Amino acid sequence: MATENIPNATAKRLPIYYRYLNILADSGKTRISSTELAEAVKVDSATIRRDFSYFGALGKRGYGYDIASLVEFFKKVLNQDRLTNVALIGVGNLGHALLNFNFHGGSNVRISAAFDINEEIAGTIQSGVPIYPMSDMKEQLNAQQIEIAILTVPAPVAQKVTDELTETGIKGILNFTPLRINVPEHMRVQNVDLTNELQTLIYFLDRFGTEDE
Numbered sequence: 001m002a003t004e005n006i007p008n009a010t011a012k013r014l015p016i017y018y019r020y021l022n023i024l025a026d027s028g029k030t031r032i033s034s035t036e037l038a039e040a041v042k043v044d045s046a047t048i049r050r051d052f053s054y055f056g057a058l059g060k061r062g063y064g065y066d067i068a069s070l071v072e073f074f075k076k077v078l079n080q081d082r083l084t085n086v087a088l089i090g091v092g093n094l095g096h097a098l099l100n101f102n103f104h105g106g107s108n109v110r111i112s113a114a115f116d117i118n119e120e121i122a123g124t125i126q127s128g129v130p131i132y133p134m135s136d137m138k139e140q141l142n143a144q145q146i147e148i149a150i151l152t153v154p155a156p157v158a159q160k161v162t163d164e165l166t167e168t169g170i171k172g173i174l175n176f177t178p179l180r181i182n183v184p185e186h187m188r189v190q191n192v193d194l195t196n197e198l199q200t201l202i203y204f205l206d207r208f209g210t211e212d213e
C-alpha cells in the first residue's frame with residue numbers, strides 16, 4: 001500500500017472520510033456511492049474518487065463502496081488500529097481544555113503525559129493525565145515512547161521548548177502557538193491557528209456568501 005506519496009490535501013481528508021464512514025457503519029449501512037459520500041462530507045465526488053484511487057480501486061461501478069472494508073482500510077492507513085500516545089506541553093487555558101477533551105469519541109489517540117514549567121501544576125493529575133515538570137520531559141517521553149507533542153506554551157518560549165523536544169524521540173508537533181517554529185528535517189509540524197481559520201471563513205463569506213445565497 002503506497003501511502004508515502006499521497007498528496008497532502010488527500011491525507012488531510014482521510015480522517016474526515018474515516019470519521020463519517022464509522023458513523024455509517026455504526027448505523028448499519030453497508031455501502032455508499034461516491035456521490036452520497038460527497039454530499040455528506042462536503043467534498044466533491046471526483047475528488048473522493050481521486051483520493052480513493054491513490055489506494056487502489058476500492059469501489060465498484062454501480063455498487064459504490066463497501067463501508068466495512070473502507071473502514072478497515074482507513075483504520076490501517078490512519079494507524080487507528082493501534083493506540084497512539086501523545087504528550088501535551090503547556091497546561092494553561094488551551095492545554096487544559098485539550099486535556100479535558102482528550103480526543104474521546106472513537107479516536108485512538110490520547111494524551112498520556114503533560115508537562116509544564118509551573119511547579120504548582122507539575123506533580124498533579126488533570127483530567128486523568130499526569131502533569132510532569134519539564135525536567136522530567138526527556139525521560140518520560142522516551143520511557144513512554146511518545147513521538148507526538150501538542151505545543152500549547154506561550155509564543156515567546158515556543159522555540160525554546162521546541163528545541164528541547166528535538167532532543168527527545170518526538171517526530172511530530174501539533175503547534176497551537178502563533179510562532180512558526182523551526183524543526184530539524186526529520187521532524188514535522190502541523191500548525192493549528194483558529195484566527196487563521198476564522199479569517200478564511202470571513203473571507204469566503206464576504207466573497208462567495210453562503211451556499212444557499
Ligand SMILES: NC(=O)c1ccc[n+]([C@@H]2O[C@H](COP(=O)([O-])OP(=O)(O)OC[C@H]3O[C@@H](n4cnc5c(N)ncnc54)[C@H](O)[C@@H]3O)[C@@H](O)[C@H]2O)c1
Nearest residue numbers: 090091092093094117118152153154155176177192193194
Ligand atoms: N492556535 C489557536 O487557535 C490558539 C488559541 C488560543 C491560544 N493559542 C496559543 O496557545 C498557547 C497557550 O495559550 P493559553 O491561553 O493556554 O496560555 P496560558 O498562559 O494559559 O498557558 C501557557 C502554559 O504554558 C506554561 N509554560 C510557560 N512557559 C513554559 C515552558 N518554558 N515550558 C513548559 N511550559 C511552559 C505555563 O506555565 C502555562 O501553564 C499560546 O501560544 C497561545 O497564543 C492558540
